[in-house]
Amino acid sequence: MQALLAISGAVILVVLFVVAFGPGLRAALQAHRGGPPGSPRLGQRLSAEELAAEQQAEKLMADVVGAGGLEQYRALGFLHSFGDPEGDGSPGYGYLIYPHRPIVSFDARSGRLLNELCVSFPDQESLQSRLPDADDVLAKWMAIRGDELGLLAAANINAPGRQVDPAQARRDVIRLREWTTSPSDASATTQ
Amino acid sequence: MKPGYGDQLLAEGDPEIAEQERELIEAFRRQLDRGMWAAVPTNQAGRREAVVVRDFADVPRDAERVIFFPPAAGG
Numbered sequence: 138m139q140a141l142l143a144i145s146g147a148v149i150l151v152v153l154f155v156v157a158f159g160p161g162l163r164a165a166l167q168a169h170r171g172g173p174p175g176s177p178r179l180g181q182r183l184s185a186e187e188l189a190a191e192q193q194a195e196k197l198m199a200d201v202v203g204a205g206g207l208e209q210y211r212a213l214g215f216l217h218s219f220g221d222p223e224g225d226g227s228p229g230y231g232y233l234i235y236p237h238r239p240i241v242s243f244d245a246r247s248g249r250l251l252n253e254l255c256v257s258f259p260d261q262e263s264l265q266s267r268l269p270d271a272d273d274v275l276a277k278w279m280a281i282r283g284d285e286l287g288l289l290a291a292a293n294i295n296a297p298g299r300q301v302d303p304a305q306a307r308r309d310v311i312r313l314r315e316w317t318t319s320p321s322d323a324s325a326t327t328q
Numbered sequence: 329m330k331p332g333y334g335d336q337l338l339a340e341g342d343p344e345i346a347e348q349e350r351e352l353i354e355a356f357r358r359q360l361d362r363g364m365w366a367a368v369p370t371n372q373a374g375r376r377e378a379v380v381v382r383d384f385a386d387v388p389r390d391a392e393r394v395i396f397f398p399p400a401a402g403g
Binding site: 186187189190191192193194197200201202203206239255256257258259260261266267268269272275276278279280282283284287288291292293 | 329331332333334335362363364365367368369371374376377378379380395397398399400401402403
């Protein structure tokens with residue numbers, strides 16, 4: 138009986154440990170392993186080659202979306218794109234474009250999250266390498282601006298919250314609103 | 329755009345010069361044959377946009393560059 142109680146106690150302790158520390162433990166394990174596919178590799182240093190590629194990609198981004206767009210990317214960690222203006226002259230929806238994570242669409246008036254568009258640009262020759270972060274964001278931005286329907290057709294469309302934390306995405310919508318309405322955003326040119 | 333490397337220059341030339349235009353067309357077709365997507369960035373009065381093109385004839389004559397990137401796939 139005592140052995141049974143001891144085993145029950147151990148099971149309860151394990152359950153409590155997992156409940157108490159599970160999320161942190163999981164995050165630590167994911168960080169150690171490099172995270173799930175498509176997630177930012179937090180805590181990992183870039184190699185010299187990766188750093189050079191990233192700097193080159195940011196330069197290309199500045200050439201394409203303008204200095205204001207690059208400034209937004211560096212400050213917020215994402216680019217954005219709004220849909221065409223509707224009857225009242227305001228866009229009905231917009232996209233948050235993250236590096237190597239799904240694009241999140243949102244209602245531009247209410248800020249409500251609409252969908253996650255899971256899309257990637259896999260290397261045709263090697264599954265090992267991927268675009269630098271800024272190139273991945275820029276490719277998504279160009280695809281949205283240049284062929285939105287084509288991108289939607291290629292993407293796996295899911296409800297919000299599948300891969301991107303909805304609370305973070307809602308905060309990012311607010312940060313974007315603050316960014317695009319601040320006087321210092323005069324140089325931002327992404328629409 | 330090349331995974332792992334950033335962007336690389338594939339070809340450059342003046343499309344008004346026949347020989348250079350041929351080289352540009354060949355480079356363009358090689359990339360599309362590999363399945364790459366092609367986009368032309370534009371800047372009209374400060375408004376930044378991009379046009380996805382599938383034929384060299386669709387590239388605006390005054391385009392400064394065409395950017396090729398791997399085709400989008402469901403993630």
